[in-house]
Amino acid sequence: MRSNYLFTSESVSEGHPDKVADQISDAIVDLFLSKDPEARIACETLTTTQLVVLAGEIRCKGVYENDQWAPGAQAEIEKTVRETVKRIGYEQDGFHWETFRFENNLHAQSAHIAQGVDASGNKDEGAGDQGIMFGYAANDTPDLMPATLYYSHKILEVMAADRHAGTAPFLEPDAKSQVTLRYEGSTPVAATAIVVSTQHGKGYDQGEKEAELHAYVKSVVAKVIPAELLSDETVYHINPTGSFEIGGPDGDAGLTGRKIIVDTYGGASPHGGGAFSGKDPTKVDRSAAYITRYLAKNIVAAGLAQRCTIQLAYAIGVAKPLSLYVDTHGTGTVGDDAIEEAIGKIEKLGGLTPRGIRTHLGLNKPIYQKTAAYGHFGRTPEGDFFPWERTDLVDDLKAALA
Structure with missing residues (x-):
């Protein structure tokens, strides 16, 4: 590293x-x-x-x-x-x-x-498509997500909350953020650049109104990013094009599935290429990506590694995964092959078949619209929502490794 x-x-x-x-x-x-x-x-x-x-x-x-x-x-x-x-x-x-x-x-x-x-006769339900899926976790943040993505999401979540509450009436719905951090080893030590582009009301691209908008964005950044990461050397780019009144679908066409890196790990992990939104959980693009995050998060939460990447692969119509790959990036307390073997011993995972994944995580429910903004991962599990963020597999992993 x-x-x-x-x-x-x-x-x-x-x-x-x-x-x-x-x-x-x-x-x-x-x-x-x-x-x-x-x-x-x-x-x-x-x-x-x-x-x-x-x-x-x-x-x-x-x-x-x-x-x-x-x-x-x-x-x-x-x-x-x-x-x-x-x-x-x-x-x-x-x-x-x-x-x-x-x-x-x-x-x-x-x-x-x-x-x-479809399941039929002796045939178990098969995967809804072929493909490879990746999950990732890292101890950068309490949610075990890459810090750069975690802070990028939080900036926009705070701005959206203020917009909906009416406390920032100059904001319109369309916005983007970007956070650059300097790392020493695996630890973020400084925010070197912050980029925020937000659609705004008329006139907020000049004079006192522009200054008000810029000050507001910097105040949001200060709420989200720890003070020890910010300094006078942090560079801000706020609406760098100058004006952003025309936005949303009127400014640029939108399509399902074009923000798969935003949806996952901000580029810190590989991505198999499949989008999530719009798909029921028989599609392993979605369900297997959720179970790999669940496994990676539990591995890190169990103290078995500081970082973990997991890959699964499937063939359409075939129930069992073709491969399982674990990489703890040299941070593991046990061998990656031992973790792979341990995962295979945990019966509640149902062999990581599409049906087994859906049953264990409870995915056949209307729980997906909440996933479609601010990331599918690093979210708080509440009731039926975001079950792949639970860390209830820690004891099973430890027992399987004993």
């Missing part, structure tokens, strides 16, 4: 056009899972000026069967989409929750995909 280096991660707000798309897609996932826990959903969303388009494949009892929509189902979908945009806060001429044009192009799931996934 290098002894002294800079590392950077970015985040985007709930009003970023790609995140608007993610939240709409996951609102649709939640809607269908609330009707049918075994629903199959692959919902992609496009957002642009005064337009939202849904496309993809579904299967849902009582909602869409035999290529037919149940009475009122399409109206409920449109209502869900508009309520999602309203909650985010878009009431602009170029994108308004009440007046944008809406298209629903969802249709039946491919029978050939379904036959590979």
Whole structure:
């Protein structure tokens, strides 16, 4: 490991056009899972000026069967989409929750995909796609997330909370942040650069109003980033283009699944390439990414390593993973191969099959819209939400290694 280096991660707000798309897609996932826990959903969303388009494949009892929509189902979908945009806060001429044009192009799931996934006879339920998934944890922060991403998320979460509360009325929904930290070994020791670009009300790009906006952003940074990491040498870039009045889907088209590094570990870990939002949990792009985070977090929480990366691989229609790989980056207290073996001994994980993952984590529930902004990981597990952030596997890992 290098002894002294800079590392950077970015985040985007709930009003970023790609995140608007993610939240709409996951609102649709939640809607269908609330009707049918075994629903199959692959919902992609496009957002642009005064337009939202849904496309993809579904299967849902009582909602869409035999290529037919149940009475009122399409109206409920449109209502869900508009309520999602309203909650985010878009009431602009170029994108308004009440007046944008809406298209629903969802249709039946491919029978050939379904036959590979569905359990039948002696065949267990297979993975919903092939692919590789990664999970990661590091002891940078209490949530065991990379500090650069953790602080980038928190800056935008505070700004969004202030916007919704009305205490920062000059803010509009679209925003991005970026944090650069200097590390010594694996420890962050200084924030060298902070970038925040936020959509703003008219006039907040000049004079006293611009100064007010800049002062506000710096105050948020000071709330989020520990004082010992900030100094007079920290460089701030606040709305570096000068003006940011036109934003959201009116300023740039948004698509589901284009912020996968923001969604995961800010570049500190490999990514298998698959997005999460819009997919039901039979899709291992989603469920296996959640279980790898769960495993990595529990390994670090158990004191078995300071950092941990885990990879799983699957084939479509095949239940058992093709491979399990553990890398503790030289920080492990036991061998990586021993940890791999220990994971295989823990029966409650169900062999890391898609069904085993969903059963252990309780994923067949409408819990996904909350994941679609400010990261899927490093969140607080509450009730049914974010179960992959629990550290309830620590004792099992220790017992399996004994």
